Amino acid sequence: MPVAPQHDDTRPARFVPKNIAPTLEQLAIQTAVDNTILVEANAGAAKTTTIALRLAESWSRGVPPANCLALTYTVAARDALGAALGKIGVPSQVVRQFRIETFESFARAVLAELDGGVVPIRPTAESLKEIVWAAIEAVAHEQRERGRQDFEIPSLGDNSAVESFLRANHNLKGRMLLAADADDQPATQDLADSLGCSYMHLRLFKAYERSRQPWHRDYPTFRGAFDATYDLATLILKDELPRNLGAWPARVRVLLVDEMHDMNQAMSLILTRLLDANCFFCGVGDVDQVIYSAAGADSKFMQGEIQRRGTRRITRYTLTSSFRFDATLAKAVSRFKAKPCVSASAHATHVTTLSYAGDDADSCERQVVQAILKWRSSREKLSGFAVLLRHPSQSVALENALLAANIPYVFAPGLDSYLMRPEILLIRGLLAVATDRFESIDVPQTRRKVVEAFVLFCDVRLQLQNCDHLSQREQLKQVVDAAADNKLILRDIFENHVLKGVDPTVAKRLREAVRIARMEAGPQLLARVIEALRLDLLAIAAFVESGRREEVQGNLRGLLQLSDRFSTPADFFMHLNESEARLRGLPASTTRVVLGLVESVKGLEFEHVALPYLRQGEFPCPSGTPLEEENLFYVGITRARRFLSLYVDRDFPSAFVRRLH
Numbered sequence: 001m002p003v004a005p006q007h008d009d010t011r012p013a014r015f016v017p018k019n020i021a022p023t024l025e026q027l028a029i030q031t032a033v034d035n036t037i038l039v040e041a042n043a044g045a046a047k048t049t050t051i052a053l054r055l056a057e058s059w060s061r062g063v064p065p066a067n068c069l070a071l072t073y074t075v076a077a078r079d080a081l082g083a084a085l086g087k088i089g090v091p092s093q094v095v096r097q098f099r100i101e102t103f104e105s106f107a108r109a110v111l112a113e114l115d116g117g118v119v120p121i122r123p124t125a126e127s128l129k130e131i132v133w134a135a136i137e138a139v140a141h142e143q144r145e146r147g148r149q150d151f152e153i154p155s156l157g158d159n160s161a162v163e164s165f166l167r168a169n170h171n172l173k174g175r176m177l178l179a180a181d182a183d184d185q186p187a188t189q190d191l192a193d194s195l196g197c198s199y200m201h202l203r204l205f206k207a208y209e210r211s212r213q214p215w216h217r218d219y220p221t222f223r224g225a226f227d228a229t230y231d232l233a234t235l236i237l238k239d240e241l242p243r244n245l246g247a248w249p250a251r252v253r254v255l256l257v258d259e260m261h262d263m264n265q266a267m268s269l270i271l272t273r274l275l276d277a278n279c280f281f282c283g284v285g286d287v288d289q290v291i292y293s294a295a296g297a298d299s300k301f302m303q304g305e306i307q308r309r310g311t312r313r314i315t316r317y318t319l320t321s322s323f324r325f326d327a328t329l330a331k332a333v334s335r336f337k338a339k340p341c342v343s344a345s346a347h348a349t350h351v352t353t354l355s356y357a358g359d360d361a362d363s364c365e366r367q368v369v370q371a372i373l374k375w376r377s378s379r380e381k382l383s384g385f386a387v388l389l390r391h392p393s394q395s396v397a398l399e400n401a402l403l404a405a406n407i408p409y410v411f412a413p414g415l416d417s418y419l420m421r422p423e424i425l426l427i428r429g430l431l432a433v434a435t436d437r438f439e440s441i442d443v444p445q446t447r448r449k450v451v452e453a454f455v456l457f458c459d460v461r462l463q464l465q466n467c468d469h470l471s472q473r474e475q476l477k478q479v480v481d482a483a484a485d486n487k488l489i490l491r492d493i494f495e496n497h498v499l500k501g502v503d504p505t506v507a508k509r510l511r512e513a514v515r516i517a518r519m520e521a522g523p524q525l526l527a528r529v530i531e532a533l534r535l536d537l538l539a540i541a542a543f544v545e546s547g548r549r550e551e552v553q554g555n556l557r558g559l560l561q562l563s564d565r566f567s568t569p570a571d572f573f574m575h576l577n578e579s580e581a582r583l584r585g586l587p588a589s590t591t592r593v594v595l596g597l598v599e600s601v602k603g604l605e606f607e608h609v610a611l612p613y614l615r616q617g618e619f620p621c622p623s624g625t626p627l628e629e630e631n632l633f634y635v636g637i638t639r640a641r642r643f644l645s646l647y648v649d650r651d652f653p654s655a656f657v658r659r660l661h
């Protein structure tokens with residue numbers, strides 16, 4: 001293994017950063033003359049900052065920023081690199097000129113030149129559900145035609161079959177095992193075995209890809225998440241990517257990859273092609289931050305795979321110490337991950353473990369709110385305080401506690417307010433019907449979403465008058481537009497379109513739920529509404545992913561707890577509407593606490609990180625893979641600079657917290 005070089009004084013750095021004094025290790029990377037560099041280092045050990053230094057150095061040496069390309073896996077990492085450039089003093093107009101992209105957005109931009117038209121993007125599982133079912137039906141049809149029964153076709157109600165297909169699809173695409181000759185290789189049990197997937201998934205993969213890329217079309221009918229990366233990698237693999245493509249960055253002189261540990265085969269093919277250019281390359285990552293192995297992420301790409309594939313000789317550089325947090329947290333991290341972790345931080349990091357109980361006085365959210373109030377009273381910026389969650393449903397109680405304490409908050413990408421989640425909107429819609437207070441749902445966009453929630457959960461078949469020629473999607477648009485325009489039309493939509501457009505059993509349940517909400521009052525009211533509705537069954541039909549269905553249950557549990565504080569449905573309904581109004585009413589300029597999921601803040605850092613709800617069964621989550629749960633926790637605790645507050649369930653403490661001590 002090549003020895004990490006000392007900083008070479010014969011090539012002094014031209015770029016002198018603001019706010020930090022680079023270490024010799026950083027300077028070595030900033031000014032390295034080797035043309036291919038890999039840096040593997042712990043969380044917070046300045047990986048992103050150091051590639052920012054390298055970009056800045058290149059710019060100082062006259063390389064046009066547009067000829068510098070930096071690729072990341074996530075949008076958060078892309079933004080973190082932009083922020084790191086700003087922090088070290090690169091002027092914002094220069095930062096904007098660097099090409100900093102996710103692999104997926106880069107691939108989309110390249111493919112746009114080849115696609116003969118606009119390719120719709122379907123980023124979520126929900127938006128792909130119909131397509132997957134069409135593929136399932138096509139495979140069932142093939143089986144019937146052949147008079148065979150090779151495997152059991154999932155029944156229409158079994159949406160978990162769709163979910164597991166999408167996972168298998170992402171994995172097969174990330175690993176690129178079928179890309180070269182998918183059309184030629186017959187789907188056999190042997191082939192499925194060699195790919196490590198089920199025979200049914202293999203057959204579905206082919207049917208799904210046929211609908212995405214019909215033989216008579218030059219470009220796909222749609223792209224799901226990651227499909228652009230896959231399509232571009234496939235063209236490269238088959239050597240069908242034109243060499244003279246205008247959108248290809250042929251003149252790239254500096255190529256950087258952040259989060260290289262998240263790389264899969266498809267991304268690696270794109271990177272290898274980019275490396276054909278005579279450019280400098282630096283990849284940085286931390287194999288303990290792999291949280292996307294389901295998408296084929298493999299640490300081998302940080303471990304010499306480039307060298308094996310191409311002509312480049314890799315030199316490894318090191319970044320030994322974390323600047324983000326102090327030795328106390330470094331030691332805890334080291335124990336948790338059983339690897340060396342040292343700190344060079346000049347500031348202290350206080351790690352506090354607090355326990356919570358279910359009761360109100362001692363609740364987790366109450367303690368988090370107290371910590372934030374203390375933070376604010378010591379004149380710290382609220383935006384430096386992040387509350388990181390393992391599950392979206394954990395935000396219900398927290399948001400309410402924050403709103404009650406007048407603490408402004410903002411969501412990190414990937415999380416939205418519980419008030420806007422379809423199951424909550426369904427309840428809000430029902431309460432609007434029951435209390436006859438339609439005008440209280442003030443925001444047109446919310447009314448749209450309420451109608452969409454009814455259609456989603458109740459599987460409404462719209463039959464608008466004189467609209468037989470319109471598809472369901474087009475009819476839905478007309479109805480939601482009407483709801484947006486007119487506050488009072490919700491009743492009409494509920495009675496004339498929802499109740500008449502659903503299965504009679506569902507209509508009966510909806511009527512009963514409204515009756516209960518109208519006639520009854522007192523504790524447990526919402527529980528009875530939800531029970532009458534059989535919302536659990538509606539969620540099973542509505543959502544593809546079992547994780548999402550669990551989230552429905554979690555959100556409803558949170559809502560139930562909250563509803564017990566109100567004596568009438570009308571009061572509760574008004575509380576939800578007022579909460580939305582308060583949330584929307586926050587001035588954009590206010591600095592706010594950040595509320596986010598752990599995975600969506602990878603690459604970011606905060607002065608104070610609070611990790612609430614550390615309970616066995618919540619974090620680690622039993623449905624996640626053990627290593628990725630561990631990696632997620634590692635990512636969460638290493639976002640903290642000065643304070644890390646861990647809120648641990650008194651009765652069922654998360655096993656992860658024990659491992660820190």
Ligand SMILES: Nc1ncnc2c1ncn2[C@@H]1O[C@H](COP(=O)(O)OP(=O)(O)OP(=O)(O)O)[C@@H](O)[C@H]1O
Binds near residue numbers: 603
């Ligand atoms: N030489 C330095 N002196 C002091 N602070 C530094 C130095 N270099 C980087 N930092 C700071 O250390 C912190 C962590 O840096 P950075 O975000 O680049 O780490 P990272 O390795 O990319 O983290 P992650 O693994 O979470 O993505 C940042 O606040 C950064 O500004």
